[in-house]
Amino acid sequence: MNSAQKHIDCTNDNLMWRKLKAGDEHALAALFRQFYGAMFDYGIKLTQREELVKDAIQEVFAYIWQNRKSLSQANSVIAYLLVSLRRNLLTTLEKQKRMDKASKEMHQEYPNTAFPIEDLMIMNEENAAKKEKLKTALPQIPARLYEALYLKTYSGLSYNEIAEVMKITPGVARNYISEAFQRLRQIVDV
Amino acid sequence: MAQSHLKIEDLIVDESFQRWLDNKASASEEKHWIAWLQDDRDNSMLYRQAKELWQTAQFRSVPAPNIEKELAKLRKRLHADPASRATVLKFPSLKLFWNYKQKTSKRGIRYAAIAATIALIIVTWNIFHSGNQLTEIAQTNYGEHKSISLADGSTIRLNANTVLKGSTSPAHYQFVLKGEACFQVVPASNRRFTVKTVDGKIHVVGTKFVVHSRGDGTKAVVEEGVVQVEVFESSDDLIELKNGNIINFHKGQINGAPRKTNVLVHTSWASDNLVFDETSFEEIVQRIEETFAVEIVVKDESLLQEKVSGSIENSDLRIIIEALAKALQVKYTQTGNTIVLESKLEK
Known part of the structure; x- marks a missing residue:
């Protein structure tokens, strides 16, 4: 597990965000360095296409810098960045899907094949029989539950932040996590 | 707890x-x-x-790209001159040549080469007709092109600085255009295909055409097939426009009958080369100003009447201006969004 990407110091983020709004480019660079890994990882989970994700992250930061004066004070910087990235990626995918009918299948990865089950650490399971069982059972967990679970255990977001990123209420975010754990538990027999 | x-x-x-x-x-x-x-x-x-x-429930991490390299890319982008950023055309270009004032004797060959397509160009600059409830389909910025595929296989390519609105019900594809676009329409007997500009309307049945509509009237050019042009104040008469022909109309008035034209001159913006055929430099200047967010100042006004023929790589503004300056044998300078073409050099 990559713990370096998980630790998010909120007080420092908000300070950097204020500095960025005031036009401090060092603050922009600091936020870029701090959150790039978390953003890239999340983007890859959504689309599995590296170039698309890299471009989208560039867009997000360029937008933030160009519109810094009108940005609100973000409650959670990580949630703001992830929701911007998510919106950017889904818009791009939607556009491509519309414009490029031929490669439609390729672009329909959200939500069908987003959050590939192979990315769950549990798939390191060495027992072959158990692994087979996981392979068939895990895909039955809906992608949105996976996404919420990822934002919780990997990105370390609170329910409020997950709600912001996924455009749901904090109560629903909590239900998603609860449901995801219940399903996981049934599958792995904890 | x-x-x-x-x-x-x-x-x-x-x-x-x-x-x-x-x-x-x-x-x-x-x-x-x-x-x-x-x-x-x-x-x-x-x-x-x-x-x-x-x-x-832990997830594996993905190896991230080189963050410093990505940060450098962002910085470069943020510090780029907005004007120079706007000039990058988002499609690949081919290496081309430029012939200044070369009389084209190959016109016939060119027509043969494009016989398989129809292009209708429409240009308008005015505001859309009021009362149209159509939704925006696509919009391009300066220096940007976009392609749109429709459900029936027809395609639309938008030139820079263009807004396309419309609706596509199975029986009637209708569009409203401000700017310039090339339409390639798949024949279908049971569905109508119309393109409206502030100046009039074009009815299509299986054809490729370019519409150019930027406020100084609408220009429609048919590359292959036939379209019917309906100007608003004489809507009983549909004017037939055949392949290789151009028509200009402005606010419901036709400016002359359809006439033959070198279609490539009007459609080439959608390809890798810009083509000119006895095209006045004035028209080229206007075109560049429409496509890229720049103002071109020509110090020697007699230059505007020079006729230019040939083709040029349709890649970015700098390449186009350099080729033009070389062909016209003038020097140019660019300051921000303004390009100044000096008077002709002494021999």
């Missing part, structure tokens, strides 16, 4: 407990959970199960 009869599901959704599992709990939270653990023997069982489940 901690009840002795907690279920694992209740426990694992508790954010304080999650922080504790992740070693991110505050000192008081940690104290609380350790006390809870010691409170009941069942709790340590619950804790072990919850921890196992939590670890099951």
Whole structure:
């Protein structure tokens, strides 16, 4: 597990965000360095296409810098960045899907094949029989539950932040996590 | 918070407990959970199960690209001159040549080469007709092109600085255009295809055409096939426009009958080469100003009447201006969004 990407110091983020709004480019660079890994990882989970994700992250930061004066004070910087990235990626995918009918299948990865089950650490399971069982059972967990679970255990977001990123209420975010754990538990027999 | 009869599901959704599992709990939270653990023997069982489940739900990380390199890319972008950024055309270009004032004797060959397509060009600059409730389909910025595929296989390519609105019901594809676009329409007897500009309307049945509509009237050019042009104030008469022909109309008035034209001159913006055929430099200047957000100042006004023929790589503004300046044998300077073409050099 990559713990370096998980630790998010909120007080420092908000300070950097204020500095960025005031036009401090060092603050922009600091936020870029701090959150790039978390953003890239999340983007890859959504689309599995590296170039698309890299471009989208560039867009997000360029937008933030160009519109810094009108940005609100973000409650959670990580949630703001992830929701911007998510919106950017889904818009791009939607556009491509519309414009490029031929490669439609390729672009329909959200939500069908987003959050590939192979990315769950549990798939390191060495027992072959158990692994087979996981392979068939895990895909039955809906992608949105996976996404919420990822934002919780990997990105370390609170329910409020997950709600912001996924455009749901904090109560629903909590239900998603609860449901995801219940399903996981049934599958792995904890 | 901690009840002795907690279920694992209740426990694992508790954010304080999650922080504790992740070693991110505050000192008081940690104290609380350790006390809870010691409170009941069942709790340590619950804790072990919850921890196992939590670890099951961990995701693998993906190796990130070189962050410093990505940051450098961002900085370069943020510090780029907005004007120069706007000039990059978003499609690949081919290496081409430029012939200044070369009389084309190959016109016939060119027509033969394009016989398989129809292009209708429309240009308008005015505001859309009021009262149209059509939704925006696509929009391009200066220096940007976009392609749109329609459900029936027809395609639309938008030139820079263009807005396309419309609706596509199975029986009638209708569009409203401000700017310039090339339409390639798949024949279909049971559906109408119309393109409206502020100046009039074009009816299409299986054809390729370009529409150019930028406020100084609408220009329609048919590359292959036939379209019918309906100008608003004489809507009883549909004017037939055949392949290789151009028509200009402005606010419901036709400017002359359809006439032959070198279609490539009007359609080449959508390809890798810009083509000119006895095209006045004035028209080229206007075209560049429409496509890229620049103002071109020509010091020697007689230059504007020069006729230019040939083709040029349709890649970015700098290449186009350099080729033009070379062909016209003038020097140019660019300051921000203004390009100044000096007077002709002495021989």
